[in-house]
Amino acid sequence: MASLRCAASGVYYVEFRYQGHRLHRSLETEDETEARQLKSLVERTLKHIQQGVLTLTDSATTDQLWTFLISGGKITDAAPVTRTKQLGAVCDEYVASFADAAKESSTLDTERHHVNHLQRAIGRGTPFEAIGPTELEAYIRRRQADKGIRGGKVKPVTIGKELATFHQIWEFAKGRGYVQGENPSRHVKKPRQSQKPPFMAWEEIERRIKRGGLGPADEAELWDCLFLRESEIGEFLRHAKQASAGLPRFPYVYPALAFCAYTGVRRSEMFRCLVDDVHGTVMIREKKRQQDRQITYREVPLHPELEAVLVEWINAHPGGQFLFCKNNGQPLEDKTSREAFSAVTKNSKWSVLRGYHVLRHSFASNLARHGVDQYKIDEFMGHQTDEMRRRYRHLFPEDRKSAISVLSYGT
Secondary structure, three states, X not given: OEEEEEOOOOOEEEEEEEOOEEEEEEOOOOOHHHHHHHHHHHHHHHHHHHHOOOXXXXXXXXXXXXXXXHOOOOOOOOOOOOOXXXXXXXXXXXXXXXXXXXXXXXXXXXXXXXXXXXXXXXXXXXXXXXXXXXXHHHHHHHHHHOEOOOOOEOOHHHHHHHHHHHHHHHHHHHHXXXXXXXXXXXXXXXXXXXXXXXXXXXXXXXXXHHOOOOOHHHHHHHHHOEOOOHHHHHHHHHHHHHHHOOOOOOOOHHHHHHHHHHHOOOHHHHHHOEHHHEEOEEEEEEEXXXXXXXXXXXXXXXXHHHHHHHHHHHHOOOOOOEOOEOOOOOEOOHHHHHHHHHHHHOOOHHHHOOOOHHHHHHHHHHHHHOOOOHHHHHHHHOOOXXXXXXHHHHHOOOHHXXXXXXXXXXX
């Protein structure tokens, strides 16, 4: 009647069926003997309910049911009644709440994709309160068997992010009174994520591809690791300037690419930049903090070559507050900016570039190659992670060599 499970955290939980629904609850113990005793108590109480020895109203919530089961039918007081919701209905409400969320538009788009995968794999009609660790583990297995957008396997990091979105959906549902108790995603072991390879120069990627044995997805992952040397960035920007002359829909694309190359900004930060943010330095408006909806800032020196590009662009600016905008002065969007990048790189050697982010990678990598202090690079880039530092740390010219040279074995 009930199954005992052990979560990845070592905490035991019990799964059981009641009125056609499969439910789960944490036993809040890592002791197997204690967990088995509690499981037996739950089974015995369920049996007494079925036999009519004990009674519980049909309107009881899952919290009331659990309190009743774990007490052997002695405690009936519990939280107020909540409505049973299906996964699809909860997801619809969650997505509808995005209008009030202090999140980036790109983040919201990504979460919408996650929601779609969750509904497809688990089922829109699944009672939300019935989704437990077992269902989430089955979700992981199904996603691991799916194909990614490049034809390869879905990456562990992607599945991990989808589970993080489910975690947020569950907390959202709890706040609405649809579920109570502990978030089941806490008891699920996420797929192990492999380290991303270091950033590589163009010729190194081509050399690896020429060795053969790589599929399209493998090649695409290599190009994700590309950093452009300064001469290559110059060549790319000259190409972009020439190509953009024939793209009246995207007059901003060349100055926007130059802006990214000389400041190392994220694409979303480029979207937020205002005309008045450029004055001897470039003020970068960072991501909003969800808690207080405040924007933080950092400053990057204005390179003379970028200043010349921006002066020319501002003279032709269509108007409005945003530094880079559509022809009607409205701010850029993810879709429009991706179309602009694709249009500039189409039918050229630059079509292998994966997007604006290659310029951010290259900004950090080239500063590292010139021996710029790590602290200063972090200051320019904003919110650098150890994972990102590791990917270009090998480019520091002398630091690693000098660190080893301090050793002397007298051989």
